[in-house]
Amino acid sequence: MSFEDGSALPAADRLSALARTELTASPDPAFDRFAGLVRTVLRVPVVLVSLVEAGRQVFPGACGLGEPWGQRRQTPLSHSFCQHVVVSAAPLIVEDARTDPRVAGNLAITDLNVVGYAGMPLTDTTGQVLGSLCAIDTAPRRWTEDELALLADFAAACSDMLRLRIANSLLHQREEQATALRASAIAASERTRLLLRASVELADTGTADDVVSVVRQLVTGTLNPSYVGVSLLDDTGRVSLQSGLSLPSRVAERWDLYAGTTVTPSAAAARSGVPVLLPDLAAVYEVTPEAAVTFEEMGWQSAASVPLPGPAGPVGALTFVWDKPYTLDAAEQAVLAALAGYVAQALRRADYLFSRENVAMVLQKALLPDLPDAAPFELAARYEPAARGEHVGGDWYDAVRLHDQHLALVVGDVSGHDMRAAARMGRLRSKLRLLLVDRRESPSALLHRLDTASQALGDRITATAVLAYLNTDPSGHGHQLHWSNAGHPSPLLITGAGASVLDGRDPLLGLRSTAARTSHTRHLPPGSTVLFYTDGLIETRRDALDERERRLHESAAAYARAPLTELLDHLYTAFAGDDHEDDVAMIAVRTPDSRD
Template sequence: MNGGSIRGCRAGNLARLKRPGGDVLRGDLVEKAAGGVLGDPARLRAVGRLGLGAHADVAFDRIADLVERLVDAPVALVTVLSADRQFLPGQVGLPEALASAREMPLTHSLSRHVLEAGRMLVVEDVRADPAMRDNPAVHDLGAIAFAGVPLTDSDGHVLGTLAVMDREPRTWTRSEVALLVELGEICSSELRLRIAREIADEARRHAESAHDQLSLLGELTETLSATMDIDKALGRLGEMVAGRLADWCVVALAEPSGIVRHVSAAHFDPAHASAAGRLAQLAADAPREMKALVAAMQRTSGPIRRDHADPKSLHTRMTTAEIAEIAERLGFGSYLVAPITAPVGRRTIGVLMLVNGVERGAFGEAEEGTAAEIGRRAGLAVDNSRLYGRQRHVAEVLQHSMLPELPDIPGIELHARYLPAQVGAAVGGDWYDAFVQPDGSVMLAVGDVSGHDIEAAATMGQVRNLIRGDAYGRDDEPGPLLSHLDRALHGLSMPAAATAVLTRLRRAGDGYDLTFSNAGHPPPVLLRPDGEVEVWWETPEPLLGLVPRDDRSTHRRRVLPGSTLLLYTDGLVEHPAQLIDDGIARLREVLLGNAALPTEDLCARLLTTVTRRDDDIALLVIRLT
């Protein structure tokens, strides 16, 4: 137990006692304090749960005061011993310096001998005791007589003592010893109650943390699967993790070649957002450290966790001094690095680095498991994104190979746009076409095969070619041509359902004769030379490929030079929350008064009306001169 000073000890000795990291703890005593009973992990866990550091505790001060009065001893103490310090949550009789400091090194602890013995010690004169006589407390504190009873937890670990000291040799009476033992039991009961409460609180916090981490994993899965833009997804991942699993984090992703292609950082405190962004930028511009971190992850079998990190060491490990400065400013007390792993082969393709400042504390096993799971889910998202990228490239090449090169026709200016959807395989069944007949008339078509995948694009190519092959060289109007296409789709057993507008345009005098047929498609729109807009609504007719129809209608219009005809697919005008009429109304507003606008600029303006890109868009603009 600790030797509390009696009155009259020297100020220099007291200063040595209250200094937490003083040079008095060394040699054999250091070795004993670091190991044995003092260093028992289970005992230290119990001490940690008490939370009794270098500060007074009202309950234990009262017990010390009661002991001092009942035993009539100059000094009474309630002590708790860590691995290297003795804390004094309860005391009476110590000089002011120690009474305020509430701690001392183990070199001056007489209670340490109670802990090591595991039983009560009663000493009339410590100067005659071989184990205690060399204790500095004898000289520095004037501790001569000592009696201490161990304070234990429910598992029997000695956590501290209830002790009394006198500055003169003293024979402790049987009643004094019995009283000390009885009050020691009261102290032990209080310690056990506090440990039980802390264990219950730990269980509650663990349950809450587990729930929060499960919620985090669910939200991350939803976020990662909501977009194929992996840079956006990983940036969002960091924002979600910061504050819920760590103070701040860094996410880095490497290409198969080893080149770091993505670095993002996030901090839970918005005030540090710019610093985190700057750190990510520096790491991306000088990626040696990130490459080394990825390589280190590839050499290990799991996460790397450091409970105590020295921020000063960053300055020797980082080639860019500003990175170390920012990391130290953000807080670098502990860290946890988990690999981002590809689902096939479990290859490490990136890292998730979680960092806590000193105030938040170290990471535990629960956080380590959650970080590892986040790395696995992020790896799956990265793999899906790369697969999507490859599919997107193939689909776009396929789509553009099927879209025709528009012909150069005197008096008719053609301009077309195709925009793939921003979801799915980035390709679908939308198409446009224009070709000149042997008689000089021009066939124009826009259509949409149902579906948003490579199969839809392949079917679209077949339908477009059927229209071309059937219509070329024939004088039939668009209605009969679409009826014949309907029969061909059924006769060839093509699993296609498509909308289409087919138009024949003929020069006639000072203008144009235009005929068209509409199979379930959005109506053509005409911008007249005077700037007015016509929407060619007609009675709806069924889609191609559903039920063969022999009487599809042909509609006729007279079109003046200077007019602009707009054929388009529904991706330009449809929205799940709106009627198609609303989308066409938006087109009309853009077109009104813009008869002289170049067709390329007109296309660009029309595309700005699109509010949602979850469908392909095919757009064919025909300017008649």
């Protein structure tokens, strides 16, 4: 059949190979699962395993394909982008099909809503292109290098699956070749499963140690190395060992950081950009003599090190070591090369996550206020982010000195513990601070004004908060606390007689409630402490809230006379600790003791 430019689609041999796959315009469970995996990893609306026959293309594997095409599992070639891949035997990458001259006017644009397209060739063992593995977006898409590299790896795995089917067909035809072909098919299947598992499991890693652990698990039962190593090149060309935890400390310290010119398997692979294969101890002494002593010490006899690819060249090496002579065949070398690509991507992602975490910590420090001089009151605060997440969140505390012996105190909680929650919290805190210095209104009126301002500005932030004023009692004896509570855990009043709850709670901020907000007043005895806190201090998925609150009252009362920082440290350690599930913010204020 002729293509648009007059060239012809390959015919007899290619169609014969397609027939041996025994795949038609019907769903195949294995290829459907494969398409679903690719769709999840690449985050695209549609993924197709498309085979181009004479006059039509069929989809034995499909995920996300709309009707009626999902039922038919085929289209005429008038709706085919994949025929371009078959004719050119090369990937077809389209950012916007509507404006791309290679495919503009193809009926798939209007009938199947194909706009962004990336198709990788699917080949048989002779290199003939049978179709394509294609990722489809319904909107223009600029495909990244990492996405295309992943799609290419998936296409290689899909080609292995097609070859397996072809091989099985040939096995039935050629009994004399049955044993050899079956072994090859099993090996191809194992390689396919290994790479599919690698693409999924390495996507969940967050550190170099995680990467090493996952790779070791992946190759157990197949390559069975005694040691899996990851080494990286730094900006000065030195090699740093990232997998020292799996080595004796003396060996890990020896190779923790060394010059890139040192002749080791990892350094040689990273420096040259080509695999270093050492099938026995003699090859180790000949090619990488400076590593031979370590090999002897550890009882290792062979190794293979493959470079980790980066945007500007190798960034390190992935190394496998065995305690016996081991020669990698061509298929195993290809698996290690593909695995190294996944490892390099996972390490780049881990570096990105580390950088993101550092940015989050800087952001959080910038959002936390410096406590004012609160004399004659004592004042202390503490914030700890959730143990999991981006180490920044939506909980906050604040204290504003309005004038002598008049202090405003705030604690609040915007849902979430990521940078988006922190940004929303920062906006809410800033608006409340402006209102505090601009208005002389009751706490309830100020919270109502804050809610109204947020809604008027289109800043729909749902949050809990307590706003309190601490000032001299009009009687001249002690002090008074005026507060209003917008759906937040009630503050605690702590005295020598124990701890009691400062009740009174109104709706959350941001709910557009018509209920009136209320202010409350309480006389504070000399030397008493008021503790404001967020729910991350006491709420867990395991324990009853009533019991946690009872224990909090007991613990707070026991530290009624302790310095405020000691009180907050004790409560944080006793109730949150190093594995708390949510952010924790606390601020405590103490009135002057009459004995002072």
